[in-house]
Each structure stands twice: as C-alpha cells, then as structure tokens.
Amino acid sequence: MSQSSLPPLPCTCATLRRTARALTQLYEDAVRPYGLRATQFTILQVLSLAGEVTQGQLGHILVMDSTTLTRTLAIMTRRRWITRRRGRDKREWQLQLSRTGALQLERALPAWANAQQLVKEQMDGGSEQLMKLANDLTNAITVKEDRRDE
Amino acid sequence: MSQSSLPPLPCTCATLRRTARALTQLYEDAVRPYGLRATQFTILQVLSLAGEVTQGQLGHILVMDSTTLTRTLAIMTRRRWITRRRGRDKREWQLQLSRTGALQLERALPAWANAQQLVKEQMDGGSEQLMKLANDLTNAITVKEDRRDE
DNA sequence: GCCAATTACATGTATATACATCTAATTTGC
DNA sequence: GCAAATTAGATGTATATACATGTAATTGGC
Numbered sequence: 541m542s543q544s545s546l547p548p549l550p551c552t553c554a555t556l557r558r559t560a561r562a563l564t565q566l567y568e569d570a571v572r573p574y575g576l577r578a579t580q581f582t583i584l585q586v587l588s589l590a591g592e593v594t595q596g597q598l599g600h601i602l603v604m605d606s607t608t609l610t611r612t613l614a615i616m617t618r619r620r621w622i623t624r625r626r627g628r629d630k631r632e633w634q635l636q637l638s639r640t641g642a643l644q645l646e647r648a649l650p651a652w653a654n655a656q657q658l659v660k661e662q663m664d665g666g667s668e669q670l671m672k673l674a675n676d677l678t679n680a681i682t683v684k685e686d687r688r689d690e
Numbered sequence: 691m692s693q694s695s696l697p698p699l700p701c702t703c704a705t706l707r708r709t710a711r712a713l714t715q716l717y718e719d720a721v722r723p724y725g726l727r728a729t730q731f732t733i734l735q736v737l738s739l740a741g742e743v744t745q746g747q748l749g750h751i752l753v754m755d756s757t758t759l760t761r762t763l764a765i766m767t768r769r770r771w772i773t774r775r776r777g778r779d780k781r782e783w784q785l786q787l788s789r790t791g792a793l794q795l796e797r798a799l800p801a802w803a804n805a806q807q808l809v810k811e812q813m814d815g816g817s818e819q820l821m822k823l824a825n826d827l828t829n830a831i832t833v834k835e836d837r838r839d840e
Numbered sequence: 841g842c843c844a845a846t847t848a849c850a851t852g853t854a855t856a857t858a859c860a861t862c863t864a865a866t867t868t869g870c
Numbered sequence: 871g872c873a874a875a876t877t878a879g880a881t882g883t884a885t886a887t888a889c890a891t892g893t894a895a896t897t898g899g900c
Contacts, residue, residue, distance in 0.1 A: 680813070
C-alpha cells in the first residue's frame, strides 16, 4: 500500500508546503460553494473559538504576519463576517465574529467536516500524529519573542 | 518540554498551512541573502535532481497548478536560472537547470542545509516521521488521474 | 485524413503572503 | 511630563497560488 506516485523531496519545507497545497485544494473544493477560501474559513473558525482578539493576537495564533491579515480582514469586514472596534489601545483592532460570520461558518461547517473526515480515514489514525508533529515543529521554530502574553 | 505557546487548531488543513508558513519563514530567512524565495529554491533543487522535465511534470511533482508555474518559471527564466525549449510535442516546455541556476543552487545550499539541520535537531528524530506522514497524506489526497506517467 | 475532443500552456483576475517603510499611539528613561 | 524608543497596524511592492477562460497543438473516432 501507499504506492508512492510522488517523488519524495529532500527539503522539509518543500515537503510541508506541498502537503499544504494538496490539503488546501481538498478543503477549498469543500468550502468554495459557500464563497470561502481556506484562510477565510480558518479565521472564522478561530474567531468562533477564541472570541474577541486583536489583529496581532490573531497573527500570533496563525503564525501569520499581522500586515498580511490587514488585507484578508478587509475583505471579511467588507462582507460583514467580522466586526472591528478600536481597543483601549487605540492602535489596535478588537476583532469579533459577526452574526453573519457565525452563520457563514455554520453553513460551511458540514462540508469542512467531510474533508476533515476524509483526511482522518485516509491517514488511518495517523492524522493525530501528523498534527502533533506539525504543532511541535511550529512551536519549536516560531520565534520565542512572540511570547510574553503568557 | 514543548510548552505549547500556540493554541492547537481543529483543522488539519489550517494546522499544516500554519506549519508551512512557519517553515517558509525559517527557510526564506536562510536563502534570502541569495535572492531566492522558498518556491524558487525548491524548483532549483528539484530540477537538479530530476534533470529535464516538462512544466506539467514539474507541476505534478510539486502538486502545483501548471499555470501557477508559468509565472514563477517566467521569473526564473528571466534570471537565466532555467533554460526552456520546446519538446517534440510543441505545446510543452522542456525545462532544465542552467549553469547559472546550478551555481545559484550551489551557493544557497549550505544555508539551506543549516535550516534543514536546525529542523532535524528541533524535532529530535521526529522529522523523518513527519515527512513520511506528510507524504502519505499528500499521496492519499492527490487525485489519481494525475498518474499515467508510471 | 478530417473533425471533435482533449491536452499544455498563457493570460486575466482574485486572494494569500511577507517585507520595507510609514504613521499614529503607547511605553520607557530620565 | 517629555523626548526617544517601541509597538500596532496601513500601504507599496513583489511573489505565490489557483481557477476560468483562451489558443494552439495533439489525439481519437470514423
């Protein structure tokens, strides 16, 4: 089994980027009917779990440059999936899932769960292992200065 | 150990995309002094290993849309890292690493090896496991129609 | 061999992504 | 409390990425 049709790559980064592309195709096929991209779905889901967070905190959680989020959040705010208000610190935005956004997430959730289920089945128990290793690596290489919040 | 500073994400796709972003930062920091992006380095390395391939074959290997490669290859061809010539089938391009490209790869290789080594150390033996699981998943979800070449 | 279907790549468009640089707000030293 | 240093996010720019669609070449059916 596992009759490799893809040549292995010598580079860990290239390998994980390739897997991310493959997964992105699978998941975007799933949520496309709801007008969502992978990143957008992820942000909806994270906001739903995390409640109110600043743009910078969201960037930390996703290991994504805060200025990258400026563009994606602009799209999502325009579509009224997210509400933003200034925090006590007037430089930062407090972000929250709007009712529309929560509804949007709810609608797409079954399609996402299907993709998620398919991955679990294909990996035959290995998906938890994969997630754990991926998270260990992310934690290990994500710069420590990013901590201070806890 | 492994005092998780990052919250786990419920989504396999989001998790792997996050890891890919973290890895990309590490590896791009390494090869940036040589004017290379992660994707560009990967293409140099793959061409060095694979010899002459068509654009479509390269897309299969990287699980990347062939039309995406059009843009990246245009950049790399402009910089003379790659030579393209029409194949017997005049629709396709036969791609090859140029001497300049091979030199470019050679120059950046030690910096890449450092990043690679750092990942290996951080993962304490788990990096092979991670690569294997990632490749299994990629093979499992990559559409089978993509085979015919072997 | 011809026409229809398919294939390989190009192009238009939208989003994702990061870095350099900029501005405004906050924090730190004194 | 003020000036200097830092921080949060915005903006300009370049690349990465995929999909829809277009064009030219190839293949398949007859």
